[in-house]
Amino acid sequence: MKTKFKSGILLASAILLFAQCSSPKTESSEEMATEESTAMKTPSLTLLWETPAELITNESVLFDPSSGNLYVSTIGGMDPLEKDGKGSIAIVSTAGEILNPAWVTGLNAPKGMAISEGKLYVTDIDEFVEIDIASATISNKWKVEGAQFLNDVAAHNGTVYFTDMNTGKVHTYAEGSISTISEGNSSINGIAVANDGTIYGLDASGLKKWNADGTTTIVNSTVTGGDGLIILGDGNFVASRWQGEIWFASADGETNMLDTKAAESNTADIGYNPAEKVVYVPTFFKNKVAAYKLDY
Template structure:
């Protein structure tokens, strides 16, 4: 899988991307930046310890060299290798004292106090897991990008169960549970098993009762991270290959640049209480705060 990601990085380095959309950059104040990290993909906040955990993919390393690091609220590294021995960690979620992380074709279940992997779940036919999201009952959903599918973690049997597989999911990357629905940042239809060779992705809404997906935005780019926007009505999504964080209006389907970033922006985190947005990008994590006008 590292080969696929290196192909994507090559595509980024060869591309020249022009952005003509309006930007809300005057409303996002950069508070701090943290780095260098080893290809950070996701960041999650732990309210129990008032710290952040970051998944570091370590693209140029060998299998088993990837890590999860621990940062304080100012972005300073508490422990660079809080947990090591991973292959290519991506999506992160916390439930109580448990940390979930995807690692290519499996989900590790980690006890935070002892920093120990207590269980590992996988499932049939899984190729490339990405982001995760918890619903309001604590059920974990997992995006499978290459198969254009969504899985659910069965905690009783410690396995991943396929919930839906459909081209209408547009090869899901980012996930967000909101208002009893699962929202999906579609990477875009992938051709020839090469994520760098994909159509533009869009935002998808999945009704978890009927399992009917619905595209609710125009094509934007290779969507990666997904969070609610400060107005709690729209969504924020990153374009991994093209760059930038977009604001998506689900009513109109339109999107515009709200934070300007180079390519390689991954799974973002927005904390509504602090109006803060955290953007892992390349080897740095940026922290912004929304300024009301």
């Protein structure tokens, strides 16, 4: 009995000693796993496909969850302010196939787009254009007073928001009426609206949001002069710069995920498929749309 008792004590002591010696290794492993996990979360873009170079001066891409296709606005010429009637909207599949290069024609230099209540809304220099999606026809046009360079568009709960880069204004369209809700936004371009109705925009000051009282707060001051804007949620955004950059941005910092300036490939008004986490990039003078998988 004594021998067995002593053996039991020795066995228990050995187990305790082994556990104590193993603890530092376990903590070290956990730290390494945390470091690896953090490293894996560095935002990145991986090229999936490119269309043929047949979308002449394409400025904006919009993913339509209803049809599963992409709308692409094409200026058709070299001048984004020329009223030459060459502008159109193309339809491209999410596999990169150009399904219809001239789905809607008769525009000048179409840029930003948004979908609201069965209509596709497009900015066209100094006009705000409504396209009936079902019939693929232009159903209305509004000349915006004082407009010079209408650009990006976003929609939320029946209201459509759009920017004028040259005048620094943000306009809204609702129930047949256009109003101005914000002024003094230097070189305002990209605009997006969160699910809770908060408006975000890109101008010379960076990425900013509009407060309930109409004032604005800078979210990120590094990504200035942005073009397309995507709200990812949880305080994270993707923003493009026309010159050839795409950034992952938040209040905590930013990461330049793509730089195509050396290739002279622009990154204009980007689109996004949230279910697949795919960013669609109009390359402007390269005349093609490129798709990238977003990992973050």
